[in-house]
Amino acid sequence: MPFVTGNAGTPTPGFSPASVSGCALWLDAADSSTYTNTGGIISSWKDKVVGTTTTAQLGSGPTLSSINGLSALYFNAGSNIMAINVTQSTTNRTFFMVFNTASNTGAYIWPSSSSGWEIQANTSNTLVLSDQNVAYVQYSGIIPLASPLLISITYAGNTNTQFNVNGTGPGTYANQNGRSFLSTDNTHYIGGNLSGYASSFYLGEIIEYNSSLTVAQVQQVEGYLAQKWGLTASLPSGHPGLTTNYMATPLPVFRLTPLPGNRRPFYITTNPFVPPLTLSVLPDARYSFLTAPSGTITNTGSSGSIGTATISSATYTSTAPSYITFVRGTGYILAPSITGIRTLILILRVTNASAPAYLLDARTGLGGGWLYSSTGTDHIGTDWTSATYYRDTVNTTFSGNFILALQDSTWHHICLQRASFTSAITFLARISQNETLGCDCGEIMIFTGALTAQQVKDNYNFFSSRFGWTPV
Numbered sequence: 001m002p003f004v005t006g007n008a009g010t011p012t013p014g015f016s017p018a019s020v021s022g023c024a025l026w027l028d029a030a031d032s033s034t035y036t037n038t039g040g041i042i043s044s045w046k047d048k049v050v051g052t053t054t055t056a057q058l059g060s061g062p063t064l065s066s067i068n069g070l071s072a073l074y075f076n077a078g079s080n081i082m083a084i085n086v087t088q089s090t091t092n093r094t095f096f097m098v099f100n101t102a103s104n105t106g107a108y109i110w111p112s113s114s115s116g117w118e119i120q121a122n123t124s125n126t127l128v129l130s131d132q133n134v135a136y137v138q139y140s141g142i143i144p145l146a147s148p149l150l151i152s153i154t155y156a157g158n159t160n161t162q163f164n165v166n167g168t169g170p171g172t173y174a175n176q177n178g179r180s181f182l183s184t185d186n187t188h189y190i191g192g193n194l195s196g197y198a199s200s201f202y203l204g205e206i207i208e209y210n211s212s213l214t215v216a217q218v219q220q221v222e223g224y225l226a227q228k229w230g231l232t233a234s235l236p237s238g239h240p241g242l243t244t245n246y247m248a249t250p251l252p253v254f255r256l257t258p259l260p261g262n263r264r265p266f267y268i269t270t271n272p273f274v275p276p277l278t279l280s281v282l283p284d285a286r287y288s289f290l291t292a293p294s295g296t297i298t299n300t301g302s303s304g305s306i307g308t309a310t311i312s313s314a315t316y317t318s319t320a321p322s323y324i325t326f327v328r329g330t331g332y333i334l335a336p337s338i339t340g341i342r343t344l345i346l347i348l349r350v351t352n353a354s355a356p357a358y359l360l361d362a363r364t365g366l367g368g369g370w371l372y373s374s375t376g377t378d379h380i381g382t383d384w385t386s387a388t389y390y391r392d393t394v395n396t397t398f399s400g401n402f403i404l405a406l407q408d409s410t411w412h413h414i415c416l417q418r419a420s421f422t423s424a425i426t427f428l429a430r431i432s433q434n435e436t437l438g439c440d441c442g443e444i445m446i447f448t449g450a451l452t453a454q455q456v457k458d459n460y461n462f463f464s465s466r467f468g469w470t471p472v
Helices: 215-228 453-462
Strands: 004-007 023-028 035-038 041-045 055-058 063-067 070-075 081-085 092-101 118-121 127-131 135-138 148-156 160-165 168-173 187-190 201-209 253-257 267-271 285-288 309-312 315-317 323-326 332-352 357-361 370-373 388-391 394-396 412-427 438-447
Touching (some): 041 063, 148 215, 160 215, 285 332, 412 438
Antiparallel strands (some): 035 041, 063 070, 081 187, 092 148, 118 127, 127 135, 160 168, 253 267, 315 323, 323 438, 332 412, 357 370, 357 412
């Protein structure tokens, strides 16, 4: 008798930002039901609190992109500006944003329409809450470019403003001239203002309250946003977002399976699958094409000692899932030499694997460190013959044309593991930086530890929404 699957029980509802009193605005790019998407161009975006809709003020609207696997909107400086009306307090407010800066030009991120407030990333790479540069408070820390950030700003009158970046607060700041800058101007411009001040960035979520939230309330919202957008690793020790689950728990899955000998018809097991809120194991180096590289791509992994990778002859697509493209035979990605490599993960969509075309070449550290397609059969270097190969989480044997088998216009999650080695690696090309694999590339991750089969699945599940996969 075949097994039967289904759901049982009642799901546990997650935390909702709207449950905190005073919520006046909630724009959520991860919720595709809230925006109008025409060919990757977003023409309107609906507030989840009162249903107000944004209107395009400049250009054709932002483009659909992603932050850590969830849909986000990309605003190109001076080309995409949206407006929305919000009824707001003139004395107390709390703001939350999840975004990823793509430039540092002193431009506005979220200004009011005229003489009200604005949040901007200034030329010193810090965050400022200001009133047309007359009254302002400034976060004193340096914000990293091309990295997803969660910021919260609590404004309580004209003497107290609390900044948090990724849940860490540098303290309470007084306005530079003691002047209040929360005006009655209820129009927000997202992406810049109409005078030409604008910035390029990826925006995931905006939440605004007409009150100064307590520390506990701020941490609730921060925990929710960090877990949702895969930023829990950036939260400080002791933050409740590390221990309290703010996300909804799905229904458990049951499976009815016949017992041996048919002594009883079925037994029931449960599998309350909850996809990981963040990567269960952080890579030492992560080269993620969520933003456009310009000759190099920054390592956003956990090891600060591993530097940038060099990119050549790639074109960038900002539309979700955000990736770079190589034409067969031209271009490469060169990662720096890393000691003790055990695991490599590539997220690829192969378009042309005509021989010869390299998946990677690690001959600077491995004498037989190549993997490339060839006429009749793929060539697997001697140093990879004993490696473990996972294709879309399935442990697969290296055989035949395994690279050519990827040429199906589908995004694939490729994981390679072998004994520890030290090398610079040329990805998607030969060490001589030619014989390039025709493909789109979304992510490259390098680990100095071996991943378990479950950790490979966790990694795959983390990117599932971004690349259109079903979690396993």
